[in-house]
Structures are given as C-alpha cells and as structure tokens.
Amino acid sequence: MREQIVAGNWKMHGNLEDVCARLEHLSSYKNKSDGTKVVVFPSQVYLAKTQEKLLDSSVEWGAQTVSEHPEGAFTGEISCEMLLDFSCKWVIIGHSERRQYFNESSDMLAAKIDRCLENGLRPIYCVGETRDEYEAKKTHSVIEEQISAVLSKVANVKLLPRLVVAYEPVWAIGTGLTATPEYANDVHGLIRERLSGIDGLEGDDTPILYGGSVKPDNAAELFAMPHIDGGLVGGASLDAKKFLEIVECIK
Ligand code: PGA
Numbered sequence: 001m002r003e004q005i006v007a008g009n010w011k012m013h014g015n016l017e018d019v020c021a022r023l024e025h026l027s028s029y030k031n032k033s034d035g036t037k038v039v040v041f042p043s044q045v046y047l048a049k050t051q052e053k054l055l056d057s058s059v060e061w062g063a064q065t066v067s068e069h070p071e072g073a074f075t076g077e078i079s080c081e082m083l084l085d086f087s088c089k090w091v092i093i094g095h096s097e098r099r100q101y102f103n104e105s106s107d108m109l110a111a112k113i114d115r116c117l118e119n120g121l122r123p124i125y126c127v128g129e130t131r132d133e134y135e136a137k138k139t140h141s142v143i144e145e146q147i148s149a150v151l152s153k154v155a156n157v158k159l160l161p162r163l164v165v166a167y168e169p170v171w172a173i174g175t176g177l178t179a180t181p182e183y184a185n186d187v188h189g190l191i192r193e194r195l196s197g198i199d200g201l202e203g204d205d206t207p208i209l210y211g212g213s214v215k216p217d218n219a220a221e222l223f224a225m226p227h228i229d230g231g232l233v234g235g236a237s238l239d240a241k242k243f244l245e246i247v248e249c250i251k
Contacts, residue, residue: 165207223251
C-alpha cells in the first residue's frame, strides 16, 4: 500500500494572525488510523511559529522551496540546514509558480532535490502542463520531459525512493477548474510508468499527489482513483476546517 498524503501549500497568503489561527486549528490533529500523512507549507518566516504550535500534533511541515546551495553568499536564500533547525521534513520543489516567476531550471531543480535528499528532507517534485500545452495535447510529452530532465540528473539515486511527485496541471491551479478524476488518473498512470524508467525509482511505490483546485466537494472522487495518492492543496488549505475535510476524503 502506497503512502497517502494530503499537503497544504499556503503560498504567500495572510499574516501572523491568520497563520496562528490556522495552526491553532491544526494543533490538535492526530493522524487517521490509516496513517494518512498531513503536511503544511507555511511561508518560511512562520516556520518557528509552526514548529511551536504543531509539535504535539501529527501534522508535519515543510518549506515551499529551498536553495540548491548548501550555504554561502546567496542573499535572501534559505538552506536545508536552516529548515532542519525548525524540524521541517518536507520541501516543495519545482512548483509551477517557481518555474514560471523565478525561472527555476531543470538543473537547478535536480540540485535542489539532491540537497533535500542528502539532508533527510523529503521533496515533493511538481510537474504539470500549461493551458496552451493542454490544448495542444502536449501533456504527455511535457510531463515526460519534466521527469527525465530533472529526475535523471539527481545524484543521490539511493535516496530517490523518498521522493513524492505532485501532478499539478497549471490550468487548474487557483482557477477553480479541476482535471476530471479520470483524466488526472490517466496522467498519474503515465507518470508512474515514466518514474520506473528512472534509475533508483519504482513508479508503483512512489506516492503521486494531485493538485489544482482540490476542494472538499471534489477531493473524494479524485482520491478514489487508483493512481492518486492524495493531494497538494492551495486555496482550500487556507481554511483549516476545509483542509481537514479534504484529509477526511482519503479512504
Ligand atoms: P490550488 O493550488 O489548490 O489553489 O489550485 C494548488 C497548488 O498550487 O499547489
């Protein structure tokens, strides 16, 4: 049985008061008996607060990105070692917003995954096609490229089984449009197949999360699909009650 994971990406939303209210709500959460993992990704400036509030809960936390460098003169960047100081266990790598607005290249993403793996942090590597690529029916080729160009360059092959992949069609992120469960499941199946072609990975064992306008009213049918092992939730994770309703949709 593959791991089931529901992750909340809080992006650059809210302020200390909002984050504290959300953390307060999550602080009494205990894992479901099926072992579903629940992970949140606050802005890095709130990681100390997150650690303080969630320490006694079963919710884990991580960062929305990390530097590919171990340390040094990189103004504004945050290292894996710094994340470990706040008990982070996870890092989102290659979110489409990072690729689009911060020009994160395949080489950079492979280096970030390596830094995470060697520091014991688990990367959630995001892939997904844009609206234009979707309409031009290029989904499969885009995803194959995003997998091979990055994952085949990871040096820590032995640690790759700790990787999680998230399929996030860019046209479904924050738009209210969701891929149908069947469409998402097909793409997850393709991802699984391609992962098996990467040295160190076994597609059947890698958790693959779906992301893109996941909400309490569509999560159950997405999570019921055989290749979908949970979700990476943006907007709906900002409301802790809704987020936990989504977690409950894992069966
Ligand atoms: P969304 O974002 O749920 O708001 O569509 C998902 C994501 O960007 O991870």
